[in-house]
Amino acid sequence: MSLEGDAYRRIFAGAFRERGLSEREIAGRFLVVTDHGSPLHDFARQCGYRIGLTDPYLPGHFGALSAYGLVPAVLAGADADRLLEEAASLVPSLSKDEDNPGLLLGAILGGCAQQGPGGIARDKVVLSEAAGTGALSAWISQLLAVGTGKRGRGILAFEPPGVRGDFPDVHGVALNPRSAATEDADTSVWAPLGAQFLLWEYAAAVSGWLLGVNPFEAGSTVVQEAEDDAATLLRTAGTGPLAADPPVYVEDDIEVHADFPWPPGADLFTVLGGLAGAVPEGGYLSVVTYLSGDFSGRYLAPSFARASGRPVVYGPGPAYPHATGPIHKDGPGNGAFLVITGEPTPGDALAAHPIPGRPYGLAKLRLARALGEVRALRNRGLPVLRLHLRNPVEGAGRLTEAVRAVAGAGRRP
Numbered sequence: 001m002s003l004e005g006d007a008y009r010r011i012f013a014g015a016f017r018e019r020g021l022s023e024r025e026i027a028g029r030f031l032v033v034t035d036h037g038s039p040l041h042d043f044a045r046q047c048g049y050r051i052g053l054t055d056p057y058l059p060g061h062f063g064a065l066s067a068y069g070l071v072p073a074v075l076a077g078a079d080a081d082r083l084l085e086e087a088a089s090l091v092p093s094l095s096k097d098e099d100n101p102g103l104l105l106g107a108i109l110g111g112c113a114q115q116g117p118g119g120i121a122r123d124k125v126v127l128s129e130a131a132g133t134g135a136l137s138a139w140i141s142q143l144l145a146v147g148t149g150k151r152g153r154g155i156l157a158f159e160p161p162g163v164r165g166d167f168p169d170v171h172g173v174a175l176n177p178r179s180a181a182t183e184d185a186d187t188s189v190w191a192p193l194g195a196q197f198l199l200w201e202y203a204a205a206v207s208g209w210l211l212g213v214n215p216f217e218a219g220s221t222v223v224q225e226a227e228d229d230a231a232t233l234l235r236t237a238g239t240g241p242l243a244a245d246p247p248v249y250v251e252d253d254i255e256v257h258a259d260f261p262w263p264p265g266a267d268l269f270t271v272l273g274g275l276a277g278a279v280p281e282g283g284y285l286s287v288v289t290y291l292s293g294d295f296s297g298r299y300l301a302p303s304f305a306r307a308s309g310r311p312v313v314y315g316p317g318p319a320y321p322h323a324t325g326p327i328h329k330d331g332p333g334n335g336a337f338l339v340i341t342g343e344p345t346p347g348d349a350l351a352a353h354p355i356p357g358r359p360y361g362l363a364k365l366r367l368a369r370a371l372g373e374v375r376a377l378r379n380r381g382l383p384v385l386r387l388h389l390r391n392p393v394e395g396a397g398r399l400t401e402a403v404r405a406v407a408g409a410g411r412r413p
Contacts (some may be wrong), residue, residue: 014356044051064197086194106206149327180197185316230372255388276308290317290370303407
C-alpha cells in the first residue's frame with residue numbers, strides 16, 4: 001500500500017471511530033481491489049475489509065476495464081455495463097490482421113518513438129481533448145508512462161501546455177472531434193469511452209513491444225526507491241522536521257534548492273533561466289507542484305515552453321509519483337525538472353489534518369514525497385531545481401512573474 005493510501009485509510013477509519021462505529025462496522029466500509037495472495041490482499045483479510053479480486057496477471061495500469069477501474073467507477077456512479085458494451089463493440093476490429101485500429105495506433109506510437117530521419121525520435125505525444133475535459137488524457141499519460149517508460153525508453157504523453165510550438169519530436173493526437181486541435185493533429189482518435197480504454201491498452205502493448213520493453217512488467221526499483229526514501233525521511237524525523245538539504249539561497253521567502261552551482265549573485269530570474277537552458281535537445285521540462293491551495297504549475301507551462309523552446313509537462317505532486325513518475329525516472333532520461341513545494345496555506349484543513357497512528361500529518365507527508373522524488377531524479381543525474389515557498393500565496397505570484405520574465409526575452413521582473 002502506498003504512503004498516501006495508508007494515510008487516507010487511517011484518516012477515514014479515525015473519522016468513523018469518532019462517530020461511534022465499531023471496528024466491524026468500520027471494516028465493512030472499506031473495499032480493497034487487489035489480486036489474490038498479494039500483500040494488500042493479506043492485509044485486507046486481516047482487517048476484515050471487503051475484497052474485490054482481480055486477475056493476478058493483469059497490472060493495474062492495464063486495468064481500466066477490470067475491477068481496478070470498474071469498481072471505483074461504479075461507486076462514483078458510472079454505467080459499467082455501457083462501458084463494457086462500448087469496449088465489446090471494438091473487439092471484432094481488434095481481432096483483424098488488417099484495418100486493426102489498435103495495431104495501427106500502437107504502430108504509430110511505437111514507430112514514431114524510435115529514431116527516424118535526422119535521428120529524431122518523436123517519443124512525446126501531446127493529447128488534445130475538448131475544452132473542459134482532460135481526464136482521458138491523464139489516464140492515457142499514465143498508461144503509456146508506466147507501460148513503456150522503462151530501461152531507458154518510453155513514450156511521454158501529456159496535455160498541451162498552452163502553446164505546442166514547432167517541436168519535431170512531438171506527435172499530436174486529438175481525442176475528440178470537437179477539439180480545436182483536431183485539424184493540426186498528426187493523428188485523430190475518436191471512439192466512445194469504453195472503446196477508448198480498450199483501444200489505448202491494445203496500442204500501449206503494441207508500442208511497448210516495438211520499443212523492446214515488456215509493457216506488462218513492473219519497472220525497475222528506481223521507481224520504488226522514491227517512496228522508500230520518503231518513508232525513511234518520515235520515520236527518521238518522527239515529530240521533528242524532515243531532513244532536507246539547506247537552500248542555496250533565499251529570495252523573497254522562496255528557498256532555492258539545487259545540487260549544482262550557480263554563478264555568484266544569481267537571483268531567481270537567473271536560476272529559472274538556467275533551468276530552462278538545461279533542458280537537453282530532444283528533451284522536455286517537467287513542472288511538479290506539491291502545494292496547498294489553488295496554485296497550479298499548469299499556468300507556468302506556456303511561459304516555460306517559450307523560455308526553453310521545449311515541450312513542458314505539468315503534474316500535481318500528490319498524483320505525480322503514481323502517474324507519469326515512472327517514465328521520468330526509468331525512461332529516456334531527457335528531462336529537466338522544477339519541483340515546487342511550500343508551507344501549508346492558512347486555513348488549509350486538509351494539509352493540517354493529522355494521520356491517526358502516525359507522528360505527522362498530510363502536509364509533512366506531501367513534503368516527504370516531494371523530497372523522495374527529487375532525490376530519485378538527482379540520483380539519475382537529471383537536472384532538478386526545487387523551490388520551496390515559505391509564503392505560498394505571495395511566493396506563487398513572485399514565481400509566476402519570474403517565469404514570465406524569463407520567457408520575455410530576458411526582461412527581469
